Every structure is written in structure tokens, then in C-alpha cells.
Amino acid sequence: MAVERTLSIIKPDATRRNLTGKINQKFEDAGLRIVAQKRIHLSPAQAGKFYEVHKDRPFYGELVEFMASEPVVVQVLEGENAIAKNREVMGATNPANADAGTIRKEFALSVGENSVHGSDAAETAKEEIAFFFSGLELVG
């Protein structure tokens, strides 16, 4: 298995409830290393661009509004098989379907306010990391 990097976002429902530390603990317990991290407040335009792939979905407007509503923590996680491993730790999109012990099972409020984002493939991970982080922020 290869060492990979993936882009993670701790969403506004979780930053608002001060859950960043508890969520980071889940990542670290799963063997994922937080190699870059910053707290930012996305503008609606930035959130819309990030989730552009969903622009024709009925929930797009609500998703963009939510992601720009309060600060988020964006981070790069590194480890063996990090993209799939992070998706496992996150759990299913809808917390009602998420496995016990996953972040979304423990913390998500709804299918929309579901606490975390994680890249879903190698190509999207590369694009999403570059969307938020410069090369200088990714040393080591």
C-alpha cells in the first residue's frame, strides 16, 4: 500500500460545537497524520467553487450556504491508503447509515450537517489539496 495524502474539512456544524480536537483524535487513532491544518471562513463563492461538482444537485444551494456559514478547519491527512482510510473513519454521508465508531455516527447532525468532508479519489485529493494549500505549506 502506498502512502497517500487526502484533503479533509471539519465542517461548520463541528467547529461550532468545538469538536475539532475530538475529530482529530479519530484521525490520529486510525493512523492518519495531520500534516497541514488551518481554520478559515469560506466565502459563498469559495464554497460554491469547492463543491462545483454538485452544482446541479438539489442540495447545492443549502450546502454552499452551510459551508460558508461559519469557520471550517481544512487539513491534509497523510498515511497508508489515506483516502480510503479517511472515508472509513468518516462513515456514510447520512449519519443514520454510518457505522458505529465513525465520526459521522458520533457527531453528525444530519445528512447535510455531517461534520466532515474527505476527498473521494486520488485525482480529487490532489485537486482539493491544491485548492487550499500552497507547496510551501506542505513541506514535510
Ligand code: RTP
Ligand atoms: P463530502 O463530499 O462532503 O466528503 O461528502 P460525501 O462524499 O460523503 O457526500 P457527497 O455525495 O459528495 O455530498 C457532499 C455533501 O453534500 C451534502 N449533502 N446533502 N441534503 C442532502 O440530501 C445532501 N446530500 C449530500 C452533505 O454535506 C455531503 O457531505
Ligand code: MG
Ligand atoms: Mg463527496
